[in-house]
Amino acid sequence: MATDIKAPTFPESVADGTIATWHKQPGESCKRDELLADIETDKVVLEIVAPADGVLSEIIKNEGDTILSEELIGRFSVGEVGKTIAAVPTPAETTTKESSSASEPILSPAARRAAEELSVNPASVSGTGKDGRVTKEDVLAFAKDGSAPVVAPASVPVPAPKAQPEALAPVFDGERVEKRVPMTRLRAKVAERLVQAQQTAAMLTTFNEVNMKPIMDLRAQYKEKFEKRHGVKMGFMSFFVKAAVEALKRQPVVNASIDGNDIVYHGYQDIGVAVSSDRGLVVPVLRDTENMSLADVESTIRDYGTKARDGKLSIEEMTGGTFTISNGGVFGSLLSTPILNPPQAAILGMHKIQERPMAVNGEVVILPMMYLALSYDHRLLDGKEAVTFLVTMKELLEDPARILLDV
Known part of the structure; x- marks a missing residue:
């Protein structure tokens, strides 16, 4: 029995896609749910799997072809595994075979x-x-x-x-x-959005630095118990996410966005975490972070990182977000100016932890310091709100007990 293989239904934010790879060729047998093809959109890679045991009988859309939502891309013959049928060649294959x-x-x-x-x-x-x-x-x-x-x-x-x-x-x-x-569609879309952010926003960056010793001491004291209890390692990102949630509550305009001539204030904190993948930069979103524990944040970020490497992130997981955190420190960046993720009003850049001599109570002390950068849209935020937000982040991170005590 022949079955049509169609592209999935794309959401409204995705206009079309491209056939990235055919993992099976006409005449090859497949098992149910075995991967047939990858469709690359400007956000994620979607997988097309075999609907049943059978044989891929025809490829209608070749690798590199642009396809629309629910468009026919091939045909599949349901049957026993291992059964082969005469493959219907593509035009390119027909020409090649005639001359071979x-x-x-x-x-x-x-x-x-x-x-x-x-x-x-x-x-x-x-x-x-x-x-x-x-x-x-x-x-x-x-x-x-x-x-x-x-x-x-x-x-x-x-x-x-x-x-x-x-x-x-x-x-x-x-x-x-x-x-x-x-360029991959994802890379091209990222490039388009970055250029758009610089052309349409009045982007400005403010800097500060944070002493990471209190958090590092807390991790050293509880990391083994934390991992044993929650099954996930205690990282730095969860502290930054929770500190950002509190700072966003105190400065809600940083959590807002511009829609035409309107300012949209969000009564929730959905924080995007920038993740680097082989296909480009992706920003999966942590939903309702104000209700998440440190362990919840670490576990979700770990799962997102695995999905990003495997190309398994869904469009829903990367849609929305009211604020973004980018950690260039994992690559050794000491200082940078992150670019906004439209339509968000601000993005926080984390950097490398480096020991530096600091003056503390009139004495020079070697401390593990990190530079923080907050890029923001000056159309929406004034310097007062941006600087106050970053100072709040610094105070909470240098005294992490305040994050837990909400003070």
Whole structure:
């Protein structure tokens, strides 16, 4: 029985998507819920899975094609696992097959493109895929060994390729190699929003510094008990999130946003936590943080980090947010000016903890210090509110008992 494979229903904030990868090719058998394809939107990567045990019979939308919500992208034949049927070739595959000899190895579309980019002769590559199919990984592994025969005009001498452990293509001595790849939709959307933030907001940044010794001492004293009780490590981010919640309550305009000519004040604190992933910067949102404990914050951030690395974050998990925290300190940043996440009015930047000599009661003391940066929209916030917010953050973090006592 044939079944249509359609793109999922995109939310209103997502106009379209792109076929990123087909994990199965026509004629390959699949088990129920096995991954068929990835669809990349400007926010998340959506997975298309097999509706039942059967065979992928046809690919209608190829990798790189733009698709709309619920658009037909392929067809699936429900049947026994391992059963194969005649694959319906795509136009590109039909042209390739007509011009190929019967003895030519079977290549997936991704493997064929990789062979062309790396100038690898497909006939020299041993396939490890189903029925001897040459996969993209086979081509990359063959090229990586440095033994790939290069396809080139006879009149052009080709030097022997030099093996490069991490290179995607052979690099020749004396060559100045360049590689052009398209932006992912997520990267392009992030770029668009960052430029939009700088062009539409009157962005200003104020700085302060915080002594991290009290929090570090508290962690050292209770980290083992905390992890044993809650099953998650005690990090710094939970303290910053809880301090931000209290500071936002005291300065509600920092938690507001601009909508046209209106100021929207939010009676809740949904804090976005910027997370770096291979596909780009994503900002999953902690909902109702005023009701979360330190353990809840740490556990949720850990889960978001895992999902971001695996590309499993949902659109709902990255929608909304009234305030954002970005931790560049994990990469070694000592000081930076974070860019607003529209339509939010402010974003807090955390940085590297570094020991510095500080004057305390007339004496020089070495303390672990962190610079804090608050970028804000000057159309909505005056310097008084922004500086007061950051000073409140500093006071709460340097005396973390105040976070728990609400004083």
